[in-house]
Amino acid sequence: xxxxxxxxxxxxxxTIAKLLLLGVSNALAISALPQLWSARAWQGLVAVAxxxxxxxxxxxxxxxxxxxxxxxxxxxxxxxxxxxxVYNAYVAxxxxxxxxxxxxxxxxxxxxxxxxxxxxxxxRYAATPLVDDAGSLAVLLVAPDGSxxxxxxxxxxxxxxxxxxxxxxxxxxxxPWRRLTLGQATDREDEVLGFRVPTGEGEIRLxxxxxxxxxxxxxxxxxATDTLTNTQDGAVYLAAEGFYRTDDGQRLTPxxxxxxxxxxFNRVLGSEAIRGPFLRVFAWTFVFAVLSVLLTFAxxxxxxxxxxxxxxxxxxxxxxxxxxxYALPSFMTALIWAGxxxxxxxxxxxxxxxDVNWLGDPWLAKASILLxxxxxxxxxxxxxxxxxxxxxxxxxxxxxxxxxxxGYKAFRFVTxxxxxxxxxxxxxxxxxxxxxNFNVIYLLTGGGPPIVGAQTPAGHTDILISYTYRxxxxxxxxxxxxxxxxxxxxIFLIVALFSIVSFRQTRALEEVN
Amino acid sequence: MRFRHGRIAAFAAAALVLAACGGDETAESTTSxxxxxxxxxxxxxxxxDETSDMASEEPSDxxxxxxxxDLVIWADDTRAPVIEPFAExxxxxxxxxxAVQEVEFDxxxxxxxxxAPAGEGPDVFIGAHDWLGQLVSDGVVAPLxxxxxxxxxPVATAAFNFEGNTxxxxxxxxxxxxxxxVDLVPQRPETVEEMAEVALxxxxxxxxTVPLAWQQxxxxxxxxxxxxxxxxxxxxxxxxxxxxxxxxxxSEGGLxxxxxxxxxxxxxxxxxxxxxxxxxxxxxxxxxxFAVTGPWAVADFGDVNYVVEPLPxxxxxxxxxxxxxxxxxxxxxxxxxxxxxTFVLDYMATQDAQLQLFEAGNRPPALxxxxxxISDNPVVAxxxxxxxxxxxMPSIPEMGSVWSAWAxxxxxxxxGGDPTEAFTAAATQIRNLIAGx
Numbered sequence: 001x002x003x004x005x006x007x008x009x010x011x012x013x014x015t016i017a018k019l020l021l022l023g024v025s026n027a028l029a030i031s032a033l034p035q036l037w038s039a040r041a042w043q044g045l046v047a048v049a050x051x052x053x054x055x056x057x058x059x060x061x062x063x064x065x066x067x068x069x070x071x072x073x074x075x076x077x078x079x080x081x082x083x084x085x086v087y088n089a090y091v092a093x094x095x096x097x098x099x100x101x102x103x104x105x106x107x108x109x110x111x112x113x114x115x116x117x118x119x120x121x122x123x124r125y126a127a128t129p130l131v132d133d134a135g136s137l138a139v140l141l142v143a144p145d146g147s148x149x150x151x152x153x154x155x156x157x158x159x160x161x162x163x164x165x166x167x168x169x170x171x172x173x174x175x176p177w178r179r180l181t182l183g184q185a186t187d188r189e190d191e192v193l194g195f196r197v198p199t200g201e202g203e204i205r206l207x208x209x210x211x212x213x214x215x216x217x218x219x220x221x222x223x224a225t226d227t228l229t230n231t232q233d234g235a236v237y238l239a240a241e242g243f244y245r246t247d248d249g250q251r252l253t254p255x256x257x258x259x260x261x262x263x264x265f266n267r268v269l270g271s272e273a274i275r276g277p278f279l280r281v282f283a284w285t286f287v288f289a290v291l292s293v294l295l296t297f298a299x300x301x302x303x304x305x306x307x308x309x310x311x312x313x314x315x316x317x318x319x320x321x322x323x324x325x326y327a328l329p330s331f332m333t334a335l336i337w338a339g340x341x342x343x344x345x346x347x348x349x350x351x352x353x354x355d356v357n358w359l360g361d362p363w364l365a366k367a368s369i370l371l372x373x374x375x376x377x378x379x380x381x382x383x384x385x386x387x388x389x390x391x392x393x394x395x396x397x398x399x400x401x402x403x404x405x406x407g408y409k410a411f412r413f414v415t416x417x418x419x420x421x422x423x424x425x426x427x428x429x430x431x432x433x434x435x436x437n438f439n440v441i442y443l444l445t446g447g448g449p450p451i452v453g454a455q456t457p458a459g460h461t462d463i464l465i466s467y468t469y470r471x472x473x474x475x476x477x478x479x480x481x482x483x484x485x486x487x488x489x490x491i492f493l494i495v496a497l498f499s500i501v502s503f504r505q506t507r508a509l510e511e512v513n
Numbered sequence: 514m515r516f517r518h519g520r521i522a523a524f525a526a527a528a529l530v531l532a533a534c535g536g537d538e539t540a541e542s543t544t545s546x547x548x549x550x551x552x553x554x555x556x557x558x559x560x561x562d563e564t565s566d567m568a569s570e571e572p573s574d575x576x577x578x579x580x581x582x583d584l585v586i587w588a589d590d591t592r593a594p595v596i597e598p599f600a601e602x603x604x605x606x607x608x609x610x611x612a613v614q615e616v617e618f619d620x621x622x623x624x625x626x627x628x629a630p631a632g633e634g635p636d637v638f639i640g641a642h643d644w645l646g647q648l649v650s651d652g653v654v655a656p657l658x659x660x661x662x663x664x665x666x667p668v669a670t671a672a673f674n675f676e677g678n679t680x681x682x683x684x685x686x687x688x689x690x691x692x693x694x695v696d697l698v699p700q701r702p703e704t705v706e707e708m709a710e711v712a713l714x715x716x717x718x719x720x721x722t723v724p725l726a727w728q729q730x731x732x733x734x735x736x737x738x739x740x741x742x743x744x745x746x747x748x749x750x751x752x753x754x755x756x757x758x759x760x761x762x763x764s765e766g767g768l769x770x771x772x773x774x775x776x777x778x779x780x781x782x783x784x785x786x787x788x789x790x791x792x793x794x795x796x797x798x799x800x801x802x803f804a805v806t807g808p809w810a811v812a813d814f815g816d817v818n819y820v821v822e823p824l825p826x827x828x829x830x831x832x833x834x835x836x837x838x839x840x841x842x843x844x845x846x847x848x849x850x851x852x853x854x855t856f857v858l859d860y861m862a863t864q865d866a867q868l869q870l871f872e873a874g875n876r877p878p879a880l881x882x883x884x885x886x887i888s889d890n891p892v893v894a895x896x897x898x899x900x901x902x903x904x905x906m907p908s909i910p911e912m913g914s915v916w917s918a919w920a921x922x923x924x925x926x927x928x929g930g931d932p933t934e935a936f937t938a939a940a941t942q943i944r945n946l947i948a949g950x
Contacts (some may be wrong), residue, residue: 101627101630111652182608182609183850213658273945343785
């Protein structure tokens, strides 16, 4: 029927469900678009508009059947995987980090505000901002010696004490001027903050709502040339590479974020101090990831084969117990392991009666990391292998035995390839995950015993991501997101390359079968 | 049938479109109307990824957004209840709305950098003075003018000076001191040597299990040893600010301190396995004669008969620990700068406020009059005496390069390495990092 073709639904409830979901997605778009427009978030606006149009087109037409299945996943892939990677890559080419987080306008405003100086011997007045019926501002200034003066944009003038009306502890009015309340002042805050009383020695300005003092602006901005000039010593600051700086290298903070090209990458790959530990840490990261995958898979598969035997009773209970390391949050268990492996006070040494420095000796620390990671990861591999094993038809193994294959040969040439076909992608993604397994490293050893003589702080069990974390966030000048993003991009390229190659290999496996 | 379904479909679509249009207002109000009482960001573990076998990424901090009020103050859960009544008085007196949001102390600095420029930051926030390096570099903190700065301890006002401007109003000073179990050690040790001998003698006699409850490796807790031996971390300029080009870790005094430290490790007085928890638990159980710690730990020491006193001298030199100062700062992206500055300068500089903050946080107050008012408290007096000649922690950004590398050096010494080699290597690493890596 025509309407069924139009809506591509075959049942009534299916149609309703489809309408509801389409209605929800359109409703979200309609409510979000005006907000995105007023917030001038053009990227978000375009993304939401395109996604909504795509959803409507794909689901309301009778064609594009494969797309109907793929569209939600693709949208999530784009928003949660592709977009962060692209944004990360963008940040890698900027100098975004501590000292460079603002825009240039914001930075200029802060620099100017900071250059207001109060002379050493300046008098500090107790101030009461006043307003008259016409809305003009004035301020009553009371010096520390008690003398009162009225300050207006025309200067200071004397005040007859009889005119000052006090209400409780505060001045209520001075002649025609009434006290300005804080609420009224915040409504015209720029005006109040910009209020100046010129005197012979300079200008008096408000330091807070109740205090005022003489202050002068040391830096003056010239918008035409975008330079700052110091009125006291004449130094000139030009805007260059994210900071206002003089020719001889003096810099004003804060700076702003700018595009710096390949500078971050040059620092990582070119600087001698960083490159030294970098290669070593990279080697260990690779070894750690590969060994983690191998050990967890071997242990998981071994347990799966052992327990999959029909003679084993109570498989359910074994499975439930085995899941525990995987079910508990690794954040907590890694910390507990760190306590267990403590040399003097940990239970492992006490039970074994030894005094082994598990986390302090370079090789033992590496072994401890692998041990804990295996403990954390084998239940998952166990479950996957169990599922893969149960999917193998039993007559294949029987056929192998009839052909004279021993137990080992049957495993190696029949069982293992079939299991690998199912688990291959999982092994690859497990490698990718362990390549960046920051949690276990940071919580167990914090990067491990320090490498003696490293040019920048690095430990024996540091993997690329924990080494970079320390380099970008725990040392240097605060948070260096540009550098961290550059390393993240490099790691992404390495892992992506390895994954692509591995996927090609596993596809070869499938073709055999 | 075709007709009926078509009509139902049309109705449903119309209803949904109406709902979408009406949904605008509620969507807007929920994003801007945060509860004013408390807003504690929880550490959220991301749900386990199906394709991975390890659970969760790094825990993410939920960004705290600005409450809907004229004056917004960020404080941690210890101090927020103290600040609230003052804020409410201020709001009532001036006719504006105020909100005090609870934010975890350690997260405030980084949150300021991300939230303030986006307009989601507070007007006033509390923080430690050594955050100024990052906050000033990022341009998120506004200069203040404290009219009565002479009423505060000099080290406190100096701590909040940075590059010629004052950026905060101090309210608490904290430093470590020597905490001695009087039952085990009746007399105060004058030197480090004496302290080690007494501790080791007690260890040999079996009366204690931990000779020195002193958490390792920790640069902050070991700095007094360095200054006592004549070393320093950064040299000072004439105006008192720190000079990042003058690193003193591998100076003569610094290396001597390293040697003293290594000697104590070798004799068994210092153990690399003592963590904060072990320090606290062993001293509280009477299993350690000395603890080197700060006011944050003494609350857990229970009914042990202890006394707080200055740290012993080192190789003849006075031990001068790091001093940390906490204070109120005003955001440079404050929505209401006048209200923020007035609140901080008029309400938080009073003796009443400073005393109440002391009672909540157990740190000696920065206002001299407030400190004198409670000087009969022996614990506070002890910490005050220990830190009287202390050094404010350098707040220059280069200090960030020191912590990690120097801690590595201490770790190497704790594992039996050569102290001169370890400290010199750390100094090289730090100079590399300061130069840009």
